[in-house]
Amino acid sequence: MTPTRLIALTFALLLSVPALAADAPAPAKPEAVKPAPVAAVATLNPGDMAPDFTLTDIDGVQHSLSKYLADGKIVVLEWFNPDCPFIIKHHKLNTTMNDTFGYFASRGVVWLAINSSAAGKQGAGLERNQAAHKEYGMIFPILMDESGKVGRAYGAKTTPHMFVIGKDGKVVYTGAIDDDPSPTVRGQRNHVINALRAALEGRPAPEPSTKPYGCSVKYAN
Amino acid sequence: MGATGIVALMLLSTRHPRVFCLLLAALAVAVPGCRRPPAPGPAPAAAAAPIAAETPPSETPPSETPPSETPQVTLTATAEPAAVAPGGTVTVAWRLAATPGWHFYWDGRNDSGFAPRQKLFLPAGWTAGPLQWPAPERLVSPGDILDHVYHDEVVLLQDVTAPRAGGAPARVELRADWQWLACKESCVPGRDSLAVAVTVDAAAAPAPPSPEFTAVRSRLPRPLPSGVVTTTWEGATLRIARPAGTSGGRLTFMPAVDCAELSDLLNDGEGQGLALHLSPLAGRTGPVRGLLLVEDPGVAPRAYTLDIPGIAINPQTTGG
Numbered sequence: 134m135t136p137t138r139l140i141a142l143t144f145a146l147l148l149s150v151p152a153l154a155a156d157a158p159a160p161a162k163p164e165a166v167k168p169a170p171v172a173a174v175a176t177l178n179p180g181d182m183a184p185d186f187t188l189t190d191i192d193g194v195q196h197s198l199s200k201y202l203a204d205g206k207i208v209v210l211e212w213f214n215p216d217c218p219f220i221i222k223h224h225k226l227n228t229t230m231n232d233t234f235g236y237f238a239s240r241g242v243v244w245l246a247i248n249s250s251a252a253g254k255q256g257a258g259l260e261r262n263q264a265a266h267k268e269y270g271m272i273f274p275i276l277m278d279e280s281g282k283v284g285r286a287y288g289a290k291t292t293p294h295m296f297v298i299g300k301d302g303k304v305v306y307t308g309a310i311d312d313d314p315s316p317t318v319r320g321q322r323n324h325v326i327n328a329l330r331a332a333l334e335g336r337p338a339p340e341p342s343t344k345p346y347g348c349s350v351k352y353a354n
Numbered sequence: 355m356g357a358t359g360i361v362a363l364m365l366l367s368t369r370h371p372r373v374f375c376l377l378l379a380a381l382a383v384a385v386p387g388c389r390r391p392p393a394p395g396p397a398p399a400a401a402a403a404p405i406a407a408e409t410p411p412s413e414t415p416p417s418e419t420p421p422s423e424t425p426q427v428t429l430t431a432t433a434e435p436a437a438v439a440p441g442g443t444v445t446v447a448w449r450l451a452a453t454p455g456w457h458f459y460w461d462g463r464n465d466s467g468f469a470p471r472q473k474l475f476l477p478a479g480w481t482a483g484p485l486q487w488p489a490p491e492r493l494v495s496p497g498d499i500l501d502h503v504y505h506d507e508v509v510l511l512q513d514v515t516a517p518r519a520g521g522a523p524a525r526v527e528l529r530a531d532w533q534w535l536a537c538k539e540s541c542v543p544g545r546d547s548l549a550v551a552v553t554v555d556a557a558a559a560p561a562p563p564s565p566e567f568t569a570v571r572s573r574l575p576r577p578l579p580s581g582v583v584t585t586t587w588e589g590a591t592l593r594i595a596r597p598a599g600t601s602g603g604r605l606t607f608m609p610a611v612d613c614a615e616l617s618d619l620l621n622d623g624e625g626q627g628l629a630l631h632l633s634p635l636a637g638r639t640g641p642v643r644g645l646l647l648v649e650d651p652g653v654a655p656r657a658y659t660l661d662i663p664g665i666a667i668n669p670q671t672t673g674g
Binding site: 216254317347 | 465466539
């Protein structure tokens with residue numbers, strides 16, 4: 134463990150204390166900690182305000198949507214599960230996601246992969262995601278959403294399920310990355326490129342909503 | 355805040371060993387039995403602020419993610435009849451079978467997955483009809499994810515017609531590349547190429563279908579006869595009900611890809627009577643296309659194709 138990492142870890146743990154303290158079981162009533170009730174699954178449509186979130190990535194860094202929006206960024210969310218064939222299609226068989234982000238990275242666009250796999254389900258866990266991040270050479274962070282709360286708030290159904298959020302915090306695109314739902318073949322039309330181009334030019338996305346495809350997000354039962 | 359935090363972490367860590375270990379790691383304390391994460395970072399669920407904070411940290415260390423299972427999937431094909439006269443039609447049964455417990459996807463509307471995809475290679479002059487898909491089953495996964503699937507296996511029938519002009523008896527190959535996705539909880543893609551041989555012979559005699567093909571055909575959806583259900587529009591809602599006097603079993607609607615968008619298929623798609631809520635667009639709603647599965651006690655489930663044309667609707671009545 135490098136000193137920098139150690140400091141970052143300690144700091145992150147201390148930062149997280151208020152949230153933990155609120156949930157820590159009182160000694161007299163240890164059964165007080167219960168899993169959060171399963172939230173209703175939202176459906177997010179173009180034009181809707183994107184729900185704010187703060188999640189920690191695989192290096193312990195916190196990312197909050199509202200902060201990126203305050204900085205004037207356009208934010209792309211990619212629902213992610215390192216072991217889903219459709220993620221492998223776009224991160225290993227092809228480099229769709231890196232290529233797409235690479236094209237826009239210097240133009241005020243932030244790209245966040247979010248993993249909502251519940252503990253014990255496919256693609257869950259810090260170690261697996263750290264390894265996949267390295268293996269796929271990902272140029273953007275993986276945020277861990279093990280509780281599935283952010284995934285459910287967005288109505289994320291598949292990996293990948295893409296959301297593009299405009300500077301005003303409204304969803305400008307939701308759906309598939311491209312137009313071929315096969316687990317191996319890359320599509321001809323990249324919907325996120327089209328949505329980002331439009332957003333940067335102040336136009337509405339040519340197709341604000343498409344049907345996402347991929348594996349089901351591996352939420353807790 | 356720091357001291358309170360440490361106490362809170364200690365309290366929590368008594369129930370969650372991983373937090374305890376992380377805490378010790380953070381304090382640079384090495385304890386046997388606490389395996390240090392190779393690239394340290396806080397436990398994601400524990401460190402995330404408000405939105406993830408209500409869920410206790412995982413009891414399962416990340417290294418215990420189960421190894422991905424791989425299903426055994428076999429693709430087979432048979433053609434009936436095995437010999438046809440020029441201009442005659444054979445039916446090919448393409449069968450995908452997986453290790454029990456795995457499923458394949460229907461080619462209608464699903465939230466996830468991928469229906470088997472075929473690329474057909476026919477000899478010159480041959481033509482093929484569409485793949486005929488049997489009725490699938492609904493599968494709801496955590497997160498309100500609704501799919502329509504075939505458990506363990508699926509057989510897709512396809513009519514293939516020989517050219518009219520024919521010479522000496524000839525043996526031809528009907529070849530197809532297949533790509534599929536088999537899922538249990540995790541998904542594994544697969545692909546294979548397969549040919550089935552058919553003889554074209556002017557002397558071929560018509561042959562009755564085998565019991566196997568008859569059984570597969572009996573499970574294909576049929577056009578909806580009158581009298582099975584009534585369908586009525588109420589604004590943008592399509593009501594599907596059993597006619598008065600019919601003992602009501604269960605109805606299941608499964609939308610085809612070209613069905614109009616349904617606002618709550620998860621809840622609307624199954625019941626003794628259905629109310630399918632649609633989202634009107636530009637003063638119109640529908641069409642409603644897909645399969646209607648009718649299950650009555652003591653009778654084998656029957657699958658019908660449903661094709662209800664779209665209608666113009668009064669904007670005042672779209673609330674339904």
